[in-house]
Amino acid sequence: xxxxxxxxxxxxxxxxxxxxATPAVARLLxxxxxxxxxxxxxxxxxxxxxxxxxxxxxxVADETRRRKVGDRITYVVNRNLNFTNICIVGCAFCGFSRxxxxxxxxxxxxxxxxxxxxxxxxxxxxxxxxQGGLPRDLNGNYYAELLGAIHxxxxxxxLHAYSPMEISYGVEKTGLSLRDYLIRLKEVGLGSxxxxxxxxxxxxxxxxxxxxxxxVSRWIDVITTAHGLGIPSTCTMMYGHTEGPQxxxxxxxxxxxxxxxxxxxxxxxxxxxxxxxxxxxxKGGARAGASFAxxxxxxxxxxxxxxxxxxxxxxxxxxxxxxxxxxxLEAGANDFSGTLMEESISKAAGADxxxxxxxxxxxxxxxxxxxxxxERYTNYDIRRLFxxxxxxxxxxxxxxxxxxxxxxxxxx
Numbered sequence: 001x002x003x004x005x006x007x008x009x010x011x012x013x014x015x016x017x018x019x020x021a022t023p024a025v026a027r028l029l030x031x032x033x034x035x036x037x038x039x040x041x042x043x044x045x046x047x048x049x050x051x052x053x054x055x056x057x058x059x060v061a062d063e064t065r066r067r068k069v070g071d072r073i074t075y076v077v078n079r080n081l082n083f084t085n086i087c088i089v090g091c092a093f094c095g096f097s098r099x100x101x102x103x104x105x106x107x108x109x110x111x112x113x114x115x116x117x118x119x120x121x122x123x124x125x126x127x128x129x130x131q132g133g134l135p136r137d138l139n140g141n142y143y144a145e146l147l148g149a150i151h152x153x154x155x156x157x158x159l160h161a162y163s164p165m166e167i168s169y170g171v172e173k174t175g176l177s178l179r180d181y182l183i184r185l186k187e188v189g190l191g192s193x194x195x196x197x198x199x200x201x202x203x204x205x206x207x208x209x210x211x212x213x214x215x216v217s218r219w220i221d222v223i224t225t226a227h228g229l230g231i232p233s234t235c236t237m238m239y240g241h242t243e244g245p246q247x248x249x250x251x252x253x254x255x256x257x258x259x260x261x262x263x264x265x266x267x268x269x270x271x272x273x274x275x276x277x278x279x280x281x282x283k284g285g286a287r288a289g290a291s292f293a294x295x296x297x298x299x300x301x302x303x304x305x306x307x308x309x310x311x312x313x314x315x316x317x318x319x320x321x322x323x324x325x326x327x328x329l330e331a332g333a334n335d336f337s338g339t340l341m342e343e344s345i346s347k348a349a350g351a352d353x354x355x356x357x358x359x360x361x362x363x364x365x366x367x368x369x370x371x372x373x374x375e376r377y378t379n380y381d382i383r384r385l386f387x388x389x390x391x392x393x394x395x396x397x398x399x400x401x402x403x404x405x406x407x408x409x410x411x412x
Contacts, residue, residue, distance in 0.1 A: 057300045129194060228262065234265065237252070339357055
């Protein structure tokens with residue numbers, strides 16, 4: 001089934017959708033529109049909506065987005081650098097990691113990574129995102145040395161690098177305190193960190209996904225320490241596996257509480273579980289990813305719960321596909337992620353939406369839903385606004401839906 005917004009939905013205003021919602025859901029959405037925070041029980045009620053209530057949630061989330069950040073959809077020109085797929089952690093939801101003796105295991109040299117980075121810069125990138133597996137014999141100084149090698153040669157390029165799991169591993173390998181280790185990374189060029197390795201911030205769920213992964217308290221410790229040192233981060237949530245709606249709400253409220261204290265999150269990125277090549281799914285431990293309704297609910301709920309604290313809500317086109325991403329950009333989201341240039345982790349888990357997208361393709365897709373494209377920097381400062389279409393804009397038709405949209409049972 002194609003994940004695409006039903007075109008009939010676009011003809012429904014948020015007021016009309018709200019008038020068709022059940023009274024209980026309408027009251028919660030009206031409370032949100034008034035700028036009042038929702039608590040766990042209220043968030044859970046919205047996380048389980050169906051039918052007309054789902055349409056009302058989507059439409060109110062989109063109106064909330066419009067009021068908060070306007071009609072621009074931003075994107076960043078960036079490149080992913082996955083330096084190794086060798087990893088000892090053994091996450092059941094991961095199709096990316098390999099043992100050191102696997103035929104397709106790799107650990108790219110610093111020279112190779114520098115060449116990829118120069119290529120990205122020549123293609124207009126302002127950011128590289130650096131992440132990889134955790135090899136058993138990794139030198140504790142590797143993370144800092146790689147940053148230093150890139151930053152010394154390309155000092156104006158933003159280095160968005162290392163998940164809290166990798167940072168915690170670096171601390172373990174070097175014996176430094178977390179604070180001193182982060183200071184060292186910042187000194188050699190670290191600009192921000194991806195708030196991945198979050199999955200679901202619930203230790204019971206994390207035990208099902210990866211018992212060897214860092215605990216919730218450690219994830220929070222790494223993130224808040226980084227924020228305290230002036231190192232911003234993204235924040236993420238992986239959904240569509242073993243978790244339930246109650247976990248989405250608790251996860252988002254925890255992020256909201258952290259943001260109230262640190263103001264260090266630049267955006268929230270929901271990440272749908274890519275299931276097909278993972279051990280977790282193949283052994284019957286997880287469902288086959290999120291439904292289209294869940295995609296819409298998670299993104300809309302994030303806008304409602306996080307709007308005043310984390311105003312930037314990003315879609316992952318690698319996880320959702322372009323049509324699903326566009327649908328979620330009409331359900332409260334305002335950022336189309338990046339060009340990536342290469343993407344290994346989702347692809348290895350079974351994603352089939354490609355590894356790269358051109359800036360002109362992103363802009364062309366943005367215009368199909370009546371919004372204005374803008375290229376941004378990592379910190380969401382605008383690099384260039386595109387009020388009018390240009391010659392580089394074209395739709396990636398071979399990767400977009402041709403069979404219509406996924407109906408969700410809303411008939412008006």
